[in-house]
Amino acid sequence: xxxxxxxxxxxxxxxxxxLAATFDGGVVIGSDSRASIGGEYVSSKTINKVIQVxxxxxxxxxxxxxxxxxxxxxxxxxLALHSVQMETPPLVIAAATILKDLCYRNKEELQAGFITAGxxxxxxxxxxxxxxxxxxxxxxxxxxxxxxxxxxxxxxxxYKPDMSREECLQFAINALALAMGRDNVSGGVANLAVxxxxxxxxxxxxxxxxxxxxxx
Amino acid sequence: MMALSNVLEAPAAGFNFENSSRNAALQAGLxxxxxRPMKTGTTIAGVVFKDGVVLGADTRxxxxxxxxxxxxxxxxxxxxxxxxCGAGTAADTEKTTDLVAxxxxxxxxxxxxxxxxxxxxxxxxxxxxxxxxxxxxxxxLGGVDCTGSHLxxxxxxxxxDKKPYLAMGSGNLxxxxxxxxxxxxxxxxxxxxxxxxxxxxxxxxxxxxxxHNIDLCVITDRGVDYIRPYQESQYKDHRTNKYxxxxxxxxxxxxxxxxxxxxxxxxxxxxxxxx
Numbered sequence: 001x002x003x004x005x006x007x008x009x010x011x012x013x014x015x016x017x018x019l020a021a022t023f024d025g026g027v028v029i030g031s032d033s034r035a036s037i038g039g040e041y042v043s044s045k046t047i048n049k050v051i052q053v054x055x056x057x058x059x060x061x062x063x064x065x066x067x068x069x070x071x072x073x074x075x076x077x078x079l080a081l082h083s084v085q086m087e088t089p090p091l092v093i094a095a096a097t098i099l100k101d102l103c104y105r106n107k108e109e110l111q112a113g114f115i116t117a118g119x120x121x122x123x124x125x126x127x128x129x130x131x132x133x134x135x136x137x138x139x140x141x142x143x144x145x146x147x148x149x150x151x152x153x154x155x156x157x158x159y160k161p162d163m164s165r166e167e168c169l170q171f172a173i174n175a176l177a178l179a180m181g182r183d184n185v186s187g188g189v190a191n192l193a194v195x196x197x198x199x200x201x202x203x204x205x206x207x208x209x210x211x212x213x214x215x216x
Numbered sequence: 217m218m219a220l221s222n223v224l225e226a227p228a229a230g231f232n233f234e235n236s237s238r239n240a241a242l243q244a245g246l247x248x249x250x251x252r253p254m255k256t257g258t259t260i261a262g263v264v265f266k267d268g269v270v271l272g273a274d275t276r277x278x279x280x281x282x283x284x285x286x287x288x289x290x291x292x293x294x295x296x297x298x299x300x301c302g303a304g305t306a307a308d309t310e311k312t313t314d315l316v317a318x319x320x321x322x323x324x325x326x327x328x329x330x331x332x333x334x335x336x337x338x339x340x341x342x343x344x345x346x347x348x349x350x351x352x353x354x355x356x357l358g359g360v361d362c363t364g365s366h367l368x369x370x371x372x373x374x375x376x377d378k379k380p381y382l383a384m385g386s387g388n389l390x391x392x393x394x395x396x397x398x399x400x401x402x403x404x405x406x407x408x409x410x411x412x413x414x415x416x417x418x419x420x421x422x423x424x425x426x427x428h429n430i431d432l433c434v435i436t437d438r439g440v441d442y443i444r445p446y447q448e449s450q451y452k453d454h455r456t457n458k459y460x461x462x463x464x465x466x467x468x469x470x471x472x473x474x475x476x477x478x479x480x481x482x483x484x485x486x487x488x489x490x491x
Contacts, residue, residue, distance in 0.1 A: 010349055011373030035377070041389075044377050066373035070345045109233050109348070 009064045009111050012036070012043050015185025017147030018060035019175055020117035020127040021159060022140045023168035026196035027125040029117040030172045030203075031060045032147065032180050033188030045188045054079050056200065057095045057118030058193050062145040063132065068112040071102050092118040096128035096136055104134025115144050119195050143175070147183035151175045169194060169203065177210040236348050257425020259387030260290060260301035261415040262358045262367045263399060264380040265408035268436035269358035269365050272412035273301045274387070274420050275445070276427035283427070289444065291433045295320045295331045298359030299433050299440065303385030304372060305352035312353050316340055333359040333366040337376055345374025354384045360437050387419025387426040394418045405434065413447060 015036045020029040035044040049061050051072045057079070061068035075098045082098075083090045096116040103110055114130045129142045141159045143151060154175055163171065169192065176190045190205040257278040262271045273290035276283055285306075292300045292313035298320070302309025316339050320331040336357055344351055349372050358367045369382050381399045383391035394415040403411065409432060419426040429445035 012371055012375045035375075044379070046379070047377055064373065065375035066345055066349075066371065069341070069375060073341075109236075 012065040013039075013063060013111075013185075015039070015147070015183070016049065016062045016145030017143070017151070017176055017179035017183060017186040018049065018062055018115050018145045019143040019148070019151075019155075019172060020060065020115045020141070021168055021172055022117075022125045022127055022161070023165055024162045025125065026119060026165065026194060027117045027127060028165075028168050028172045028192060028194050029058050029060055029115065029127075030176055030190060030192035031145075032176060032186040033191055034186055035065055036185050039185055042187070047188075048191065050191045050193055051076075052193075052200070053095055053116075054083060054090055054118070056089060056120065056195055056197075057092055057116065058195060058200075059095070059099065059114045059116040060144070061112060061114055063112040064110075067110045068114070071099065071110065071112055071114075074102055075099050089120065091120045091122055092116060092126045092128065093123075093138075096130060096138075100130045100134050100136040103130055103132070107133050113144060115142055117195065119197055125195070143179075145186065147179035147186035150182040151179045154178055165194065165196075173203075173205055174211055178213065180207075180210070181213070181216065232346055233348060235350055239350055257387075257423070257427075258290065258303040258385030259383065259391050259416050259419025259423060259426040260303050260356050260385050261383040261388075261391045261395060261412050261419075262301065262356045262381070263395070263403065263408050263412055264358075264365050264367050265403040265405060267365075267405065268360045268434065269367055270405075270408045270412045271299055271301050271356065271358045271433040271435070272416045272446070273431050274416055274426040275429045275431060276420075276425065277306050278425055286428050286449075289431065291431055291442070291444075293317060294336055294357070295324070295359065296440070297330055297361055297435060297437075298333055298336055298357065299435060299442075300336075300358075301356040301384070303354040303356075303388075308351045308353045309355065312340065312343065312351060313355070316343070330361060332361040332363060333357060333368065334363075337368045337370060340370045341374050341376050344370060344372060349373040356382050356384050358433075358435060360435050365435075383415055383419075385419070385423075385426065387416075387423035390418040390422040391415035409434065409446070417447070 012035050015034055018031040020027060031049040033046045034042055035047040037043050050058055052058050053076045078098045079090050079095050099114050099116060113132045116128045119125050127142055128136060128138050130136050140161055143155055158171055172192055173190055180186045189207055192203040194201045257276055260273045271291055275288050277285035277288035290301055292302060294300045294313060294317045300313045302313060316336055319339060323331055352372050354372055355370045367382055369377050369384060381395045383395055398411045413430055416430045428449040430447040432443040432446040434441040
């Protein structure tokens with residue numbers, strides 16, 4: 001009988017590097033696109049981890065793929081209902097709280113973490129992180145997933161609040177490229193979304209077009 | 217109004233993990249001597265081509281190291297325009313696809329619409345997620361609907377992925393190699409059939425859990441072509457003896473007839489309305 005240790009995720013996991021950063025007028029959210037089984041086999045090279053939960057709210061998933069997909073599905077439904085009832089686009093914190101509630105109340109059974117980012121009328125561009133156990137924290141920039149450990153230094157050094165859209169996008173792409181280069185369970189393409197008041201732009205950078213660094 | 221897509225009782229809101237504690241209790245009670253289910257070993261694959269989808273599968277079902285069924289059918293009917301290949305535990309794939317096929321039929325009758333592939337995927341994902349991996353079904357769904365040709369995979373834990381080419385089952389590593397090399401967007405029908413055939417063949421040759429024939433299923437907007445078998449196994453067994461015994465082989469020594477004595481206890485006559 002196999003024993004699955006706590007650190008292992010049953011089934012397909014997203015390994016992952018996810019991040020989000022606010023800039024002047026919006027927010028950039030991005031992830032890699034690798035899904036693996038047991039940290040040994042890449043089951044999908046182009047899995048989508050950046051999910052749109054509402055018009056101006058996106059979230060990135062990490063952890064067990066099945067759990068994360070189920071939670072985002074439930075969150076999408078709750079957010080849509082909430083938005084219809086309130087007759088107004090939802091606040092980003094509402095989306096983050098819905099995810100947090102699902103993660104916290106089912107923490108024994110779930111293994112999924114999220115970064116929620118978006119724009120709303122009340123507070124503008126925001127980033128929230130919902131960790132594995134259901135903690136909800138707001139930060140201007142945040143990184144998550146197994147690949148994030150390799151880029152804490154880069155993010156701390158290079159992030160500045162109130163960057164321009166182009167600077168922030170390049171910062172995010174660089175960070176993802178660096179993490180994907182060092183973490184074996186992150187890879188594939190860089191999927192990003194730029195969310196501003198006027199709309200959403202999807203940016204996809206294929207693996208071979210990612211920036212290279214001194215020893216690549 | 218109840219959602220048309222799921223005509224069974226809509227499950228209670230939230231996640232339901234009741235069965236996993238029951239399973240844990242059962243496993244503890246049986247002390248590791250749990251019965252081995254029949255698995256399909258299996259290589260299944262699918263590819264999206266210019267006019268639709270081609271699904272393929274081998275036909276071997278194993279029970280540990282014994283081949284339980286040489287002509288197992290792994291491409292299951294879901295809807296007139298949607299078929300599903302199943303890998304994993306044979307009973308689970310069979311019953312899960314049957315259940316969703318029934319649901320889709322009722323949905324079609326209720327709504328007057330042909331079901332969409334994404335709908336079947338969503339129902340399967342919800343079902344498998346609810347059972348937390350206890351239903352050992354890895355599925356490849358393919359079909360053509362009003363929005364185009366689609367190919368999805370659903371894992372046993374409820375993860376979903378949408379790709380133009382896929383392989384699952386124990387032979388998927390071998391099959392995936394062939395797929396990665398041979399796949400191009402907008403293949404012609406013959407090229408697509410050859411690609412899937414080669415992928416399943418790779419699984420049959422290199423995986424002990426896959427073998428025998430190759431079944432193909434071609435789905436286009438004009439209809440379905442279920443080719444079983446597309447390719448037969450080169451290892452056909454030839455029985456040396458006939459196992460039919462002619463009448464008289466076993467001699468009859470005595471013959472006794474005992475008539476059963478029955479008496480009429482009650483007689484009821486019901487007139488049938490023939491007017």
